Amino acid sequence: xxxxxxxxxxxxxxWHLPALSxxxxxxxxxxxxxxxxxxxxxxDLCKEYSNDEEINHRLETMGYxxxxxxxxxxxxxxxxxKCQSYQETTDVIAKVAFKMYLGxxxxxTSSSPAGDExxxxxxxxxxxxxxxxxxxxxxxxxxSNLLCGILRGALQTVRLAAHVELIQxxxxxxxxxxxRLSFLGRLEENLPKSED
Amino acid sequence: MxxxxxxxxxxxxxxxYVYKHQSxxxxxxxxxxxxxxxxxLGFRVGQGLIERFTKDTPSFKDDLDAVKFLCKDLWxxxxxxxxxxxxxxxxxxxxxxxxxxxxxxxxxxxxQYIEEAPKYLVYTCGMVRGALSNLGIDSVVTAEVxxxxxxxxxxxxxxx
Numbered sequence: 039x040x041x042x043x044x045x046x047x048x049x050x051x052x053w054h055l056p057a058l059s060x061x062x063x064x065x066x067x068x069x070x071x072x073x074x075x076x077x078x079x080x081x082d083l084c085k086e087y088s089n090d091e092e093i094n095h096r097l098e099t100m101g102y103x104x105x106x107x108x109x110x111x112x113x114x115x116x117x118x119x120k121c122q123s124y125q126e127t128t129d130v131i132a133k134v135a136f137k138m139y140l141g142x143x144x145x146x147t148s149s150s151p152a153g154d155e156x157x158x159x160x161x162x163x164x165x166x167x168x169x170x171x172x173x174x175x176x177x178x179x180x181x182s183n184l185l186c187g188i189l190r191g192a193l194q195t196v197r198l199a200a201h202v203e204l205i206q207x208x209x210x211x212x213x214x215x216x217x218r219l220s221f222l223g224r225l226e227e228n229l230p231k232s233e234d
Numbered sequence: 235m236x237x238x239x240x241x242x243x244x245x246x247x248x249x250x251y252v253y254k255h256q257s258x259x260x261x262x263x264x265x266x267x268x269x270x271x272x273x274x275l276g277f278r279v280g281q282g283l284i285e286r287f288t289k290d291t292p293s294f295k296d297d298l299d300a301v302k303f304l305c306k307d308l309w310x311x312x313x314x315x316x317x318x319x320x321x322x323x324x325x326x327x328x329x330x331x332x333x334x335x336x337x338x339x340x341x342x343x344x345x346q347y348i349e350e351a352p353k354y355l356v357y358t359c360g361m362v363r364g365a366l367s368n369l370g371i372d373s374v375v376t377a378e379v380x381x382x383x384x385x386x387x388x389x390x391x392x393x394x
Contacts, residue, residue: 070286071312072241074279079248082275100251104243111239139237168282184244232250 069141073167080181081173090178097180101187102194103232109192112138124221125149127198128156131189131219140164144217154222160215163208171209180204182215189219197225238314238336245337248272249353269356276360277367284308284365293369297391300369301328308365313337326391330362331384338383351379355387362387 083093116134121127132144136158144158165182172179180186186202193200199222208215249272256268287308294300305317309332319331337354355377363375372392379385 070283071238071279072244074282075241075244075248075275078275078278079244082271096251100247103250104247107246108239108243111243139240141237 069164069167073164076165076184077168080179084173084176084179088175090176090180093176094178094180094183097183098187098190099233101184101189102191103187104184105188105191105193106195106232108139108188109195112192113196124154124156127193127221128158128219132158135192144215155218155220157205158217158219160208160217163215166208166215169209172207179207181207182217186217189217193221194225199223199225242337242340245354245357246340248275249357253353269352272353272357273360273363276357276362277364278360280361280364280366281368282364283312283361284368287311288369297326297371298322298324298328300366300371301330301389304362304365305330312361326393328389328391330387330389332387333384335383335385338379338385348379348382351382351385352377355379355385359387362389 080093080097083096087093087096112135116138118130118134121130128146128149132146137143142160142162142164144160146156147159148157149155163182165185169181172181181204183204186204189202190200193202201220201222203218203220205216205218206213252268252271256271288303291303294303301322302320305320309315309317313332313336315332315334315336317330318333319329321329321331335355335358337358338351359375359377363373366373366375366389372394374390374392375387377385377387
């Protein structure tokens with residue numbers, strides 16, 4: 039850094055730096071920013087509302103509003119082909135979308151005989167990276183419910199109606215986050231709007 | 235590893251949510267409450283981030299060093315670029331200029347929607363204040379924007 043002669047007023051500091059951080063862990067911190075922000079938001083909701091159902095609903099709705107926009111980002115960047123079946127759609131969600139946005143790939147299990155219901159199982163859920171246990175008094179909190187809303191909003195925007203439910207939070211021990219995806223059918227042409 | 239766009243989408247939705255649920259009557263007091271909620275969320279996250287981030291780095295020799303760290307290392311990791319310009323009066327005021335602030339670049343490249351801009355800056359102001367706070371530095375952080383997506387964060391160190 040070059041030394042500036044001291045004058046009164048505002049000085050500019052000279053930068054002589056490489057364009058990218060040499061630590062090379064930009065993505066890692068990017069995860070933390072998202073995860074910590076989400077954690078602060080959930081924590082705030084828990085302070086404001088004692089009813090877990092209310093909190094879960096709000097998280098789902100926020101996720102929905104995100105999903106409606108995220109899908110465009112996803113389609114623009116992933117160049118996936120149009121899916122021919124619900125199974126294919128679910129595979130794309132697990133192997134491409136989750137990988138792209140969260141860096142993890144859930145396994146797809148427990149598909150229904152009709153091929154319209156699937157479970158996504160996350161061995162490790164980044165959202166819960168810093169969570170030891172659910173906040174006190176909120177034992178029915180669906181911590182990652184934002185993800186369910188995101189999936190529902192994204193699918194709705196490509197005209198697939200789906201019911202997306204968080205069956206189980208992840209957490210300490212053997213528990214894996216499980217999201218149940220139930221496809222309900224194609225939708226008529228209409229633009230989804232933001233939900234309250 | 236989370237994609238950075240996921241944070242950007244969450245941030246946008248978070249701002250919309252806090253405003254919808256905390257400024258029902260759209261009066262100044264309630265808008266202020268929404269801003270302070272967002273700032274408070276950012277503050278806690280900034281504290282958490284800097285703690286994890288500076289685990290292995292030696293402590294900073296002075297305020298300027300700490301602010302420079304924010305401008306380079308922290309900003310790169312939060313927004314994939316450094317602060318473009320840092321100015322100081324060497325008396326505790328720092329102005330951090332970002333010419334293409336990622337949380338604003340979804341909006342227009344102009345003066346349109348400029349009244350909305352503060353909502354999208356206050357969370358980051360909180361993060362800066364939280365980060366400095368965990369480094370032992372008390373500050374007041376504000377932001378201003380004249381032409382999007384450029385903005386300036388002003389940090390005023392508080393001496394007790």
